[in-house]
Every structure is written in C-alpha cells, then in structure tokens.
Amino acid sequence: MKVDEIAASLSDGMVVGIGGWGGRRKPMAAIRAILRSPVKDLTIVSYGGADVGMLCAAGKIKKLIFGFVSHDAIPLDGHFRAARQGGAIECVDFDEGMLQWGLRAAAMRLPxxxxxxxxxxxxxxxxxxxxxxxxxxxxxxxxxxxxAINLDVAILHANVSDKRGNSQIHSPDPFFDELMARAATKTYLTVERLVETEALGGREGAHTNYIERNLITGVAEVPHGAHPTSCDPQYGIDVGHLKTYMAAKGEDEWAAYCDQFVNLPDQASYVNAVGGEDHIKFLRLPGF
Amino acid sequence: MTQNYTLAELCISATAEAWRDRGEILATGIGLVPRLAASLAKMTFNPDLMMTDGEAYLVSEPVPVGPLGDYQPKIEGWMTYDKVFDNLWGGRRHAVVTPTQIDKYGQSNITFIGDRSAPKVALLGVRGYPGNSTNHANSFFVPGHNTRCFVEGEVDMVGGIGYNPSRWPGGRKPKDFEISMIVTDLAIMDFQGPDNQMRVTHLHPGIELEQVRENTSFELATASEIKQTPAPTPEQLEIVRTFLDPHDLRASVFKGNPAGDRRTEPHG
Structure with a gap:
C-alpha cells in the first residue's frame, strides 16, 4: 500500500501509536502523509521526536500521551514546546516505563x-x-x-518486510514497536525495502522478526522513510535537516517548509528535496 | 603540590563518587559531566560497573566522548531500552541526572516551568524520572547552582520523587528511594540533615558557605565539619584528559572554563 492510504484510513479523534524513539526509526513518510491529509484531533502515543513535533506544527494533535519529545542529537523540539506552552494540546505525562506498562497491559488485553x-x-x-x-x-x-493504552492504529517503521508483513528490524534497539503493534487494533508498517519471503535470511534473519505478521494490516515501501530520523544500519539522524525544520517557527515559515518537504507527490521527490540518496546514505549513525 | 585542574574536572571526579562501593550495577550518567564521571568511576575504583555505548550495547570499556576516530566500542552485551527498564525496575542501577528544578525535598523537574495548562517553558517530559527515583538510588549534577534551580516550595512538576512523606503512599518511604548526593558548581550536598534536610558536606576550593546559601531558595543544613572538595588525583586527570575526553569537550561545561580552585586564575 501507499503511505497516503495509511493516512486516509485514519479518522478524526483516533488514538494513534507511533513507533521508534526520539530521533530514531520514526515512520516519517507516513507522518508527512498524515500532514497532507485532512484528519484531525488525534490522540498520539509516542516516545516522541520529529513525529510529534511535526504533528504539533500542523495542528493535528488534540491529546498527547508521552514520556518525552526529543531528537536526542538536539534535546528539545520547538514545535512541541510551542504547542504545549500555548495550551494547544492536552498533555498526559507518563514515565517512559509507565508508557511501556500501559502498552503491555493493552497488549495483554488487561485493564x-x-x-x-x-x-x-x-x-x-x-x-x-x-x-x-x-x-x-x-x-x-x-x-x-x-x-491499558489501547491504540486504534499503530504506525511503525522497519528495515525490511515481505508483502504479508513478515518484517525485520535490523537496528540494534527494537524499542517498543512490538508492544505498540500488540496494543493496536490495526498496525501499518513502513519499510526501507519490500522483499520476497526467501530474501528474509532464513533462521538468522528470523531473530530480527519481532512482530508476527497477523498483527500487520498493511505494508508500505518507502526507502529512507524514517528521514530525518535515523534508520540504523542504513542511515543516521539528519541534524542539519532537523535544524531547518526547527527554524520553520512562524505560520509562513511552516507553510514554506511544507511546500518544500511535505506537499510532494512521492517519496522520491522528498529524497531529492532533502539532498538525495547520497546525502542520506552518508548521514552518521547516532552515537553518544 | 597538586596539579592545576578545571572546575569541570573537579565536578567530574566529585560526581564519580556517586558510583563508589555500589558493586555490579548499571551506571547511567545523563549529560557530559555525569557520563565522564561514570566512565571515570568504572576505569578507577569500580571496574564492575556496567555501562552502555549510549545506543544499545553494553561496553567493557567506557566509550570516549567526541569524535572517535578509529576507536571501536568494546561490546560485551546487549542493552536495549526494554532491558534498561527491566534492569532499573529491578533496582540494580545508579543514575546521575541534571534536573532543571530541585526543591528542598529533592523532588526534581524536567517537564515544564509554570502552570500545567499553559506552561511558561515546556521542557522534555518526565522521561524516566518517576521510575528511576522510585526503583533505585540517584544523584544530581547541577552546573548552575542558583535559586532558579533550587526553588522555593515544590518544583512545578514533580517527576523525580523526594523526601516528602506527605506524598509517599501510606506515608512510608518507598523502599528503594534514595538521593545520594548533589554535586553543583559550588558545593556537594546530601540529604543527611535532620529529617532528610538537604545538607552541605563539601565546598569547592575558594567557595564560601554564604555563597551556597544565597543561591539556594530554602534553608540548608551543614555537616558538623564541612570539608573542601578533594582535588582530582593525577591518575584521574590523566584518564579524563587523554582517554575519556581527548577533545576537551568538558571545557564548554562552564562559561570561561574556570579553574577548579576559584582562588587561582582561569585556565588558558
């Protein structure tokens, strides 16, 4: 499926969980698709980064259930801060582990x-x-x-998958993507590469298959789909792009950012707009 | 004759003490000084400490800060966030963190300044503060000891819990709760005063007790004998300067990179 179909499947007021962690492995192509869509008043559940920041900037969030919003490489997100300071979003603060616990309760179908x-x-x-x-x-x-934090939809980004949703996360930390999928009624996956089942690497590859396919509703192939967040081992965090995004503070500046990077016909146009494949390929992996 | 050292180097060696005699636990230092302090503790008096590369792996040798060149982290295990949570809920960890606000109870805040409905300043969120403070001992490093950090009354959003019985379930202190020490740019403090009052135990060289009191919004107790913060040893300085922080990132922690002994001239 296409990321715009993922966005189109959402309705106003839904509870949406977003995978990844801070500046890492966020389903950003799907987030940009949500920005292009008319959906509104979402409740977002996230270990937040640019996903939350962009949804705040676009006025898509009614309620945020979260432990933090940070890009790791840049500690604070200006768009989230402005939304919280302006009282534009309702914030439900949870400890990172409590968030995990709430998702686990939902995953186990416990209250x-x-x-x-x-x-x-x-x-x-x-x-x-x-x-x-x-x-x-x-x-x-x-x-x-x-x-329990029950999700209507979870949106996750993985390294590879086959068409049926046999996915693999090759990054060293799978974060809480699996719990989000278990806590959700529907889970959409965006992946760097869609491959044949035979190309998943057999026994060895199976160790990076954290989420079984009966939890996956649909898969969209979007190369570099986590940019500007990282997708280890393919590419690192694009700190330069995050700075461009953070600088788009006012209404006009944000509209200009969207014209340049969000309101584009496809992922290939986005990759070109941010500097091309070669630019993304050489982004340093995070290390602290 | 002691070697010259900077205030950052003094704070690193002072903060490293948070991990002395703690045995085989996970050491987490959030921010440059706490991370260097944990690394220094592991490379000197507590080699049993476990540390991560900041990403997802346990390393047998602390990873230096700054550009790594050809350095390859010495990976000994896997430590995802899921495992970090499991480990810390089990209590085998000590973290040193830098709260934006701290109150007289040791309650700490990194979430927002002001009122919940429309805060004046939105910060990170509570992160792991509630779980960390409930499940294992923690310490603080505060680079700017002033009344904006050490606030009157309670902090604006209590993330990390403190010595405040009125908030404890059933009025009983949570079993594993402890704030072991606070290292600031002026002094070292703990909560060993009467009824867990915050107490000054050490003053950094050249700092007077009055300065600490003026920069704190609440009353401080004092140890029966206030000591001078010990200077870093030549061995500690060697490890920090040549291995852990070869690019001198620590020079940017304090404005003007002052000397550790404030009675001497700033470092060149």
Whole structure:
C-alpha cells in the first residue's frame, strides 16, 4: 500500500501509536502523509521526536500521551514546546516505563498493570484518571494501576518486510514497536525495502522478526522513510535537516517548509528535496 | 603540590563518587559531566560497573566522548531500552541526572516551568524520572547552582520523587528511594540533615558557605565539619584528559572554563 492510504484510513479523534524513539526509526513518510491529509484531533502515543513535533506544527494533535519529545542529537523540539506552552494540546505525562506498562497491559488485553512507578510524583497527582490498587496478598502494598493504552492504529517503521508483513528490524534497539503493534487494533508498517519471503535470511534473519505478521494490516515501501530520523544500519539522524525544520517557527515559515518537504507527490521527490540518496546514505549513525 | 585542574574536572571526579562501593550495577550518567564521571568511576575504583555505548550495547570499556576516530566500542552485551527498564525496575542501577528544578525535598523537574495548562517553558517530559527515583538510588549534577534551580516550595512538576512523606503512599518511604548526593558548581550536598534536610558536606576550593546559601531558595543544613572538595588525583586527570575526553569537550561545561580552585586564575 501507499503511505497516503495509511493516512486516509485514519479518522478524526483516533488514538494513534507511533513507533521508534526520539530521533530514531520514526515512520516519517507516513507522518508527512498524515500532514497532507485532512484528519484531525488525534490522540498520539509516542516516545516522541520529529513525529510529534511535526504533528504539533500542523495542528493535528488534540491529546498527547508521552514520556518525552526529543531528537536526542538536539534535546528539545520547538514545535512541541510551542504547542504545549500555548495550551494547544492536552498533555498526559507518563514515565517512559509507565508508557511501556500501559502498552503491555493493552497488549495483554488487561485493564491495567500494577507498578510503584509514578506514585509520589505529579504524574499521578496531576492526573485524576489514575487510580491505585491494594495488593490482595499479605504485603497489602498500595500500587498504581497503570491503565491499558489501547491504540486504534499503530504506525511503525522497519528495515525490511515481505508483502504479508513478515518484517525485520535490523537496528540494534527494537524499542517498543512490538508492544505498540500488540496494543493496536490495526498496525501499518513502513519499510526501507519490500522483499520476497526467501530474501528474509532464513533462521538468522528470523531473530530480527519481532512482530508476527497477523498483527500487520498493511505494508508500505518507502526507502529512507524514517528521514530525518535515523534508520540504523542504513542511515543516521539528519541534524542539519532537523535544524531547518526547527527554524520553520512562524505560520509562513511552516507553510514554506511544507511546500518544500511535505506537499510532494512521492517519496522520491522528498529524497531529492532533502539532498538525495547520497546525502542520506552518508548521514552518521547516532552515537553518544 | 597538586596539579592545576578545571572546575569541570573537579565536578567530574566529585560526581564519580556517586558510583563508589555500589558493586555490579548499571551506571547511567545523563549529560557530559555525569557520563565522564561514570566512565571515570568504572576505569578507577569500580571496574564492575556496567555501562552502555549510549545506543544499545553494553561496553567493557567506557566509550570516549567526541569524535572517535578509529576507536571501536568494546561490546560485551546487549542493552536495549526494554532491558534498561527491566534492569532499573529491578533496582540494580545508579543514575546521575541534571534536573532543571530541585526543591528542598529533592523532588526534581524536567517537564515544564509554570502552570500545567499553559506552561511558561515546556521542557522534555518526565522521561524516566518517576521510575528511576522510585526503583533505585540517584544523584544530581547541577552546573548552575542558583535559586532558579533550587526553588522555593515544590518544583512545578514533580517527576523525580523526594523526601516528602506527605506524598509517599501510606506515608512510608518507598523502599528503594534514595538521593545520594548533589554535586553543583559550588558545593556537594546530601540529604543527611535532620529529617532528610538537604545538607552541605563539601565546598569547592575558594567557595564560601554564604555563597551556597544565597543561591539556594530554602534553608540548608551543614555537616558538623564541612570539608573542601578533594582535588582530582593525577591518575584521574590523566584518564579524563587523554582517554575519556581527548577533545576537551568538558571545557564548554562552564562559561570561561574556570579553574577548579576559584582562588587561582582561569585556565588558558
């Protein structure tokens, strides 16, 4: 399928989980497709980076369920900050591990999972929707009941897949993409390369297959589809492009950014607009 | 006769102490000084520490900062974020982080300044602060000791929990909660004062207690004997300068790269 078909399948107000982590392996081609589409009032669940920032800049987010928004190489995202400071989005702050716990509860089709994390902090004190439970065993400990974060749709970016959705993540960290797929009613995958099943590498390749295909609704092939975030081992974070995106602060500047990089007919035009394949290929992989 | 050293080098060796006598745990230092401090601890008094390359692998030798040239990280294991969470929820970790705000309870904030509905300044989000502070001991490094960081009342958004019984479930201190030390550009503090009051234990060379008090919005306790922060040893300086930070990224931590002993002239 095409990324614009992924965007077209979304409806206003949906809860959408986005894979990757900060500046790494974000399904950015699909995010740009959402920017081009009329969909609005989304609830976004993310270990956020440019995905959240761009959706904020485009006014697509009503509610953000998150642990952070950062590009790693650049700590803060200006578009997210402006949206939060202006009161334009409702922010539900969770500890990174609580987010994982909420997704895991949804993945296991449980209403909640207990944890100590969050108690005594404002994550709980400033969120009236969170409740505690008492351990039914002799310890009687009071624990936070982290509610399931059920997703209507998850959108993830992987290195390769076949047509049926037998996918592989070759990057060293699969992050929480698998939990997002399990927590979602539908999961769309964008991949660097669509390959024949025989080209998936047999036994060895199977170790990087984190998400079984019955969780995948559709696959779109978009080479360099994570740019400007990284897709290890193919390419690193494009810090220069992130700076260009961050500089597009005002309404006119953002419209100009969209004309140049978002409102394009296809991924090939995007790759050309950001400097071509050779530019992306030589972006340094992240290392801190 | 001690060698000359910068304030950044003093803070690195002081912060490394957070990992002394902690055994075989995961050492996480967020930011340049904490990371160099963890690396220094691993290369000197606690070789059992586990550290990552900042990406997804455990390394047997800390990875230097800055351009690596031909250096290849010495990978000994796999440490994805999923495994980091599992490890820290199990308590076998000590992290040194740099909060934007800290209050008298040691509660910490990196989420926003101001009011939740429309904050004056939006920052990162709570990241791992609630889970870290609940599940294992943590320490802080504060490059700018001032009243904007050490705030009156409570921080604007409590991410990392503190010594504040009114917030603890059932009024009982969470089992694994501890803030071990705070290293700032002026002093070293802990929470060993009466009723876990923040307490000054060391002053950096050339710093007076009054300066620390003036730059803190709440009352500080003092150790019975306030010591001078020990200078980095020649061995520590050698490791930091030649191996861990050969490009001197640490020179940019403090404006003007001041000397560690503020009674002497700035470093050239």
């Amino acid at each position: 909640f999972l207990p944890t100590r994390t969050g108690l005594a902090s404002d994550v709980v004190a400033q969120n009236t929707n969170l409740k505690t439970v008492k351990s039914p065993y002799t310890d009687g400990e009071e624990l936070l009941a982290m509610p």
